[in-house]
Amino acid sequence: METHYLKNIEFENVLELPSLVEYQQGQVVSRTFVQNKVVSITLFAFDEGEEISSHSSDGDAMLMILEGAARITIGNQEFSLNKGKTIVMPAGIPHAVAADGKFKMLLTVVFPQP
Numbered sequence: 174m175e176t177h178y179l180k181n182i183e184f185e186n187v188l189e190l191p192s193l194v195e196y197q198q199g200q201v202v203s204r205t206f207v208q209n210k211v212v213s214i215t216l217f218a219f220d221e222g223e224e225i226s227s228h229s230s231d232g233d234a235m236l237m238i239l240e241g242a243a244r245i246t247i248g249n250q251e252f253s254l255n256k257g258k259t260i261v262m263p264a265g266i267p268h269a270v271a272a273d274g275k276f277k278m279l280l281t282v283v284f285p286q287p
Contacts (some may be wrong), residue, residue, distance in 0.1 A: 232284035
């Protein structure tokens with residue numbers, strides 16, 4: 174049996190990432206591809222008006238908008254991102270994510286070595 178490090182995704186198949194997570198009314202939906210001590214990769218679908226409130230992480234987080242638009246707050250700065258845009262949220266700095274209408278994003282967090 175082969176060892177796989179990713180989960181919840183087909184192997185050896187061409188995929189459109191946004192189609193792997195569906196919008197649900199009034200919710201933030203996620204699909205985790207990997208979560209361990211050094212990396213986390215998660216696909217999200219935010220319904221209009223949904224958000225993840227301000228928090229911080231031990232790892233650097235790279236967010237890529239796959240569909241729609243969002244407002245990202247890092248510290249005291251607010252950024253508007255739309256499809257194809259990416260931003261890095263540094264470790265230890267509070268950040269928040271809010272939907273400007275429905276949107277989908279891929280979040281990759283890289284943690285310090287244990």
